[in-house]
Amino acid sequence: MANASPPVTVEAAPVQAGPPPKSKVRSAIGWSYVLTAGRVGSSIVVTFVLAMLLGPDEFGILAMALVLVMIAQTILQQGLVSAIVQRDKLTGAHLDAAFGVLAIAGFGVAALVAALSPLWALMYREPRLTLVCVALAPLVLMQGLATVPEAVLRRELQFRAVAIRTLLAAVVSGVIGIALAVAGAGIWALVAQQLVNALIGLIVLWIVCPWRPSRRIRLGAIRELWTFSLHSANAGLGVMLSNRADLIFTGLFFGPIATGIYRLAARLPDMLVDVTVRSLQQVALPSLSRHQNDRTAFVNHLVQLQHLGAIVGLPVLGVLAATAGPLVGFLGPQWAGTEVPLQVLCLFGAVNVFGVLLGPALQAIGQPGKLAAISWARGLLGVATFAALGTMFGGGNPAAQATAIAVAGVCLQVVVNAVSIWVTVRRAAGASVLRFLLPTLPAVVAATAAALVPYGLNRLGADELPPLVGVVVLGAAGGLTAAAILWTTDRRVRDLVRKRLPRRFRRPSHPPRPA
Template sequence: MPEQSLKEKTAKGLFWGAVNNGAQQLLVLVFGIILGRMLGPAEYGMVGMLTVFTLIGNSLQESGFRAALANVKHIRHEDYNAVFWCSLGIGVCAYLVLFFCAPLIARFYHEPALIPLARYCFLAIPIASLGTAQGAYLFRNLKVRQQALSGIIAHILSGCLGITLAYHGFSYWGIATQSLTYLIVVTICSWYFSPWRPTFRIDFRPLKPLFAFSSKLLITNIANQLNNNLLSVILGKYFNPQAVGNYNQANKWNATGHQFITGMMGSVAQPVLASISDDRERSLRVFRKILRFCAFLAFPAMFGLSIVTHELILLTVGEKWTGSIPLMQLLCIGGAFVPLNTLFSSLIISQGKSDIYMGNIIAQVVLQLLTVLVLIQLGGSIYAMVVVNVCLNIVWLFVWQGFARRFIGLKVKALLLDLLPFLLTALVACAAGWSASQGIGGPLPVTFLTKILIAAACYFLVMKLARAEILQECIDYLLKRK
């Protein structure tokens, strides 16, 4: 792939990734606000306690095949066909196992009402399996615009249905139906946008070379889901649905922020880095550029979200969610580092080192689990558990850097040079926004807007005075498209 072609494809992918994730997160935000006002923490907590099982089931049916197919140099119909039938088979089997395990899950949480809800929510697994191969085709071929349209359409339709059901008193069943509808629409759109179609000539032999790579991603993805949802499980076991609901509300807002950036990077990072993985020097140059762009967006966005949490929660979902405010403030600090860690993991996968990716994630999960269990034994609060989770996310960035140095020569000094200017500028800008709001005072909307406008203006001004290359390239690209 020529240099100019690679640059253009990366820029185009990032642009449509931004459109996709920006529009999707905005829709999540709007529908989340409406549902948050209609439903309470306990109702969100009921679905939240089942989320980890659904995500693990989806990881099983996907089995790391999407990334594995993206790394195949010469792809064939037989590769996609084998993945389609394998994913469908695993998805159906996973659903049947979880269907019969629903009473055990309900007993674990001491919530009998979870039995029918679990069996309904777990339908997401076989539904998602129908679109795994088509999604892999779109991902491999950088069809980011098509993925963007799929997600936007799915969010609109599922959000409207969820609100309608909640309005008519279906409580947490409305949330569950919203999630299922989203997957159904995404799957249908994936079939529409992908020209590839499965055939009934089933041959699983092409999976053998893929499985050596994808099996490690499968284990890693399951570990990732445990890592991301561990606190929901712990809170559901040792606290109550309301505690789970408050944590999930806080984490949902946090995820809305960092997933915009993570999704944008994820749509292009691995395919682009995989295409140049045999050129160490070029890989380092391209990776550092993407890293700076990621930091340029992540630090101001997530630190900014942290300082407006109080106003945001009260203005949107109301006082009944006050318990989520301190949790969200902490989570957003750690959320600034999530896109960076995800970018490093994409680099490792693009190098074909799924075993290292797997070991790294498992180590992080085990460490987090041990620390949380120790805190429970010591009578630690929910806030202490969140602090540990945030600190672990920040520290783990340097673990990833150690592996990046081995593969592309990224040194700690280079990492800090790429990140610190954006991190420090974001801290200063957010501090200025917060201080200005304290001086002006006034009602919640006034302090909310003051923080945002002052912080954004300060960040932009410092970047402009420092002649930040990333800022100028973004402006040039947007003007060019215009």
């Protein structure tokens, strides 16, 4: 894959971040989809197998432990990555300094996670968390060692290399996790899966990345990244709090079983959002950053990305909602009741489709402070809401507790996305909110129709089918319904499909002129 600019090396002159060729952006988007589709595809298979072998209790324990690890990783990763990707001029000195700081901090923060593990277990009233958190602490160090080379590859839009790393790590770790679960390892199968995934990813990342740190580190270069990094890290912590407050309070008030049910119900739609919209998010920051000085081009590119995210993200969430009942039945009786929070969280994912690209847009336009304010407001509001729910539903059924958290999450996300769209599109970019949303309307209709398919087919006896057959029948019906609506109502979808058809299958736009 051709590069728009030379790879950053230690001796490199400042790298100018001009607009990349359209072919490189398209290639980056394609490889970003390959990256996320492969990872999510393997993750879905692994998650289903592990869910059948294990139960909500093990999944809940892992989710509680990962919250502590994610807090530590966010502190390390978020600020400097965004600064490296977004900065107009970047030299080897910036990368050397960032890597040195992150490597040293990685050791320290990983040790801090291990030291805080007993307190984390005490807070959750779950003694098993201590050893699990200690075992997962190396994830923080590995994140620190991987941050700079991954940021270099993302800045250069080299998602092919990132795809190789991620896919290999997901497959190898999934095989090991399943093997250990079959052997009766329980929660440690999930822990081993996380560790192996990070380790394989780190090794492959350093193999495919051409950049290497030098032995001389100029800490003065950090000061040039620091202002943006502080704002971005602040935003990252706010995003983490807003995204994980539901899991934190589900564990605190309801225990590991409700947390495991909620975790699985949230993970399935979240993986679909990953493969559809967050694939674009990975490309959005570097590609939008190239247009930060041209607001018209910036808005046009953001609208195109949002439309693409909607047409690939919303219909599949509608199909998942349609298949929720037989899908949970296929996983086994230990997951009974998970179908309701799963359907509610499909709606959460659909709302989230309209918010995933707003954070990178604010960062690309040089306004991470606004992102931080929105994220912290959402996080604090979520803390208050979920704490109130925890008090109200403390003695209920685990599935009902997970459903209550899911409903509250949807309401919060609607409010926060409305504010975020107005701040990003109207205030920061100076564009019309209607222009941003209107192209996504056909995808909204298609997703709604797909989700309603079971109400018709169940009257014909689809709910009496074996679970796996029900998943296939409802999924196919929902998918065909959504595809038909998109094809008939969205001209951009028809154009995208026709451009990718072999030339002999394309229908000419105008009849040929007579000779």
